[in-house]
Amino acid sequence: MNKKISMLFTIAAVAVMGATLFGSTYTQTQISGQALDINKMDVDVLSQIHEMGGLQLVMPQAFAETDCGVLADSGRNVHEFNLTGMSVTLPIMGGKTYNAMTFNGQVPGPTLRVTQGDVVQMTLTIPEGEVTGHGNDMHASQMSATYFDSVNPGETSQYCYIAESAGVFKYHCSGVHLAGMDQHVLSGMYGIAIVDPADGYKKLMVEKTSGSGVIDRVFYDADALEFTLQYNQLYLTEDGNYDAVAMHGHQNTGTVVNGMQFGYVPNMAHNLLVNGDVNKNIFVAQPWNGLEHKQYQSQLLFVETNQHVRIFMENQGNEPVFFHIVGEILDRVTQGNRVQAAATETWLLGGSQNMIVDIVFDEPGVYAAVNHDYAALYSGAATIFVAGDPFGLNPVLVEKGVIPAPVASYAYALGNPSDAVPPVGLHSIAHPAVNIHGLYTDEVASEMKDNGVIALWEVIPVVAEMLTAVPAE
Ligand SMILES: [Cu+2]
Numbered sequence: 291m292n293k294k295i296s297m298l299f300t301i302a303a304v305a306v307m308g309a310t311l312f313g314s315t316y317t318q319t320q321i322s323g324q325a326l327d328i329n330k331m332d333v334d335v336l337s338q339i340h341e342m343g344g345l346q347l348v349m350p351q352a353f354a355e356t357d358c359g360v361l362a363d364s365g366r367n368v369h370e371f372n373l374t375g376m377s378v379t380l381p382i383m384g385g386k387t388y389n390a391m392t393f394n395g396q397v398p399g400p401t402l403r404v405t406q407g408d409v410v411q412m413t414l415t416i417p418e419g420e421v422t423g424h425g426n427d428m429h430a431s432q433m434s435a436t437y438f439d440s441v442n443p444g445e446t447s448q449y450c451y452i453a454e455s456a457g458v459f460k461y462h463c464s465g466v467h468l469a470g471m472d473q474h475v476l477s478g479m480y481g482i483a484i485v486d487p488a489d490g491y492k493k494l495m496v497e498k499t500s501g502s503g504v505i506d507r508v509f510y511d512a513d514a515l516e517f518t519l520q521y522n523q524l525y526l527t528e529d530g531n532y533d534a535v536a537m538h539g540h541q542n543t544g545t546v547v548n549g550m551q552f553g554y555v556p557n558m559a560h561n562l563l564v565n566g567d568v569n570k571n572i573f574v575a576q577p578w579n580g581l582e583h584k585q586y587q588s589q590l591l592f593v594e595t596n597q598h599v600r601i602f603m604e605n606q607g608n609e610p611v612f613f614h615i616v617g618e619i620l621d622r623v624t625q626g627n628r629v630q631a632a633a634t635e636t637w638l639l640g641g642s643q644n645m646i647v648d649i650v651f652d653e654p655g656v657y658a659a660v661n662h663d664y665a666a667l668y669s670g671a672a673t674i675f676v677a678g679d680p681f682g683l684n685p686v687l688v689e690k691g692v693i694p695a696p697v698a699s700y701a702y703a704l705g706n707p708s709d710a711v712p713p714v715g716l717h718s719i720a721h722p723a724v725n726i727h728g729l730y731t732d733e734v735a736s737e738m739k740d741n742g743v744i745a746l747w748e749v750i751p752v753v754a755e756m757l758t759a760v761p762a763e
Pocket residue numbers: 375391423424425463464465474475479
């Protein structure tokens with residue numbers, strides 16, 4: 291008897307035992323209504339059950355199997371996802387700090403990326419000395435909620451599941467036996483898992499008019515330049531502690547995108563490039579403007595024109611997100627691998643809801659992705675995309691020796707911020723360069739630097755010097 295059949299027999303036998311001992315009719319229904327007497331059970335009955343497919347009749351292995359050992363040997367790809375729950379101090383806009391709770395010292399936590407059908411092996415460690423226990427509820431899984439229960443300081447827990455459904459899925463701390471879940475999540479313990487469809491992403495179709503009444507369908511390859519945007523709120527007291535009263539009243543302190551208010555707006559380098567002066571702001575609000583901010587210094591999101599851009603989005607928070615890009619129309623909105631809308635101006639994300647936005651920026655320009663709830667927009671939910679070379683900087687950058695030849699986007703010169711760049715998937719276009727940006731502890735930032743991610747606060751002075759140098763006679 292091979293291992294799989296032997297396991298099936300065991301499951302069937304246990305089910306029959308259970309039905310007999312507890313008088314349940316549930317299991318009996320699953321085996322064609324036969325009344326089974328444990329005393330008369332023989333191998334024929336077991337064979338019969340096996341021929342019927344055992345419990346697989348009602349519990350497909352794909353959904354039911356959560357045993358890490360079994361899944362490790364299932365022939366599927368297994369992704370280890372290792373998280374550490376830790377409380378740290380992180381900055382907020384305005385030069386203050388707050389008491390954050392994090393997975394791995396960063397907000398949001400690391401992005402997991404797998405392909406539909408892969409196995410996720412999630413391990414959560416809570417170090418000795420951490421002030422509280424933490425759990426992890428992964429929405430990409432389909433398993434008993436008991437797996438998500440909290441782990442005490444000094445302990446580790448693990449669970450495994452098959453990522454059956456494609457899409458974007460949040461994961462978040464479940465508090466201490468559910469108590470304080472609001473505090474832990476709204477203090478930073480959240481992230482996403484991207485589950486790429488097993489058969490890949492679809493081509494993107496955009497309708498264009500010819501001017502003579504004819505609609506031209508323009509198709510873009512499935513490969514795309516990808517970003518992640520996660521929306522949330524902060525609810526804080528004056529001294530940076532979680533404010534439950536404010537949360538219950540929906541009176542937030544600020545709206546964050548990938549953990550920061552106004553984290554993706556121009557900085558001093560952009561001021562210099564566009565206005566010739568690091569102190570002459572090119573955007574109304576530049577709260578993270580200065581080399582001393584290091585990994586927190588604001589960055590822009592750079593894309594090429596006529597390029598397929600894919601944005602993985604999650605509303606991690608407590609308020610709706612009315613997602614809109616000023617100056618653009620969302621070419622396609624997908625949820626759970628099903629297209630929900632095309633050519634739409636705004637799309638609504640309720641709490642713990644996700645979407646994939648596919649978009650092509652046709653014209654060089656500056657585009658603001660916002661939560662079109664004005665309270666959110668003015669408290670942090672404004673993210674700037676720059677497409678192509680809207681400021682006509684190519685000739686200057688080439689002349690000053692910053693870049694050797696004209697580029698299709700400023701990403702080739704400055705890179706895109708690391709916290710908005712997901713891990714590479716089935717249909718990813720590689721970002722020209724990535725710089726260290728995000729609500730990271732210094733330890734996380736220096737580890738990224740060791741791994742070759744560009745520390746822009748070291749590069750900017752060099753670039754500034756090149757730009758302002760007086761040409762040799
Ligand atoms: Cu927690």
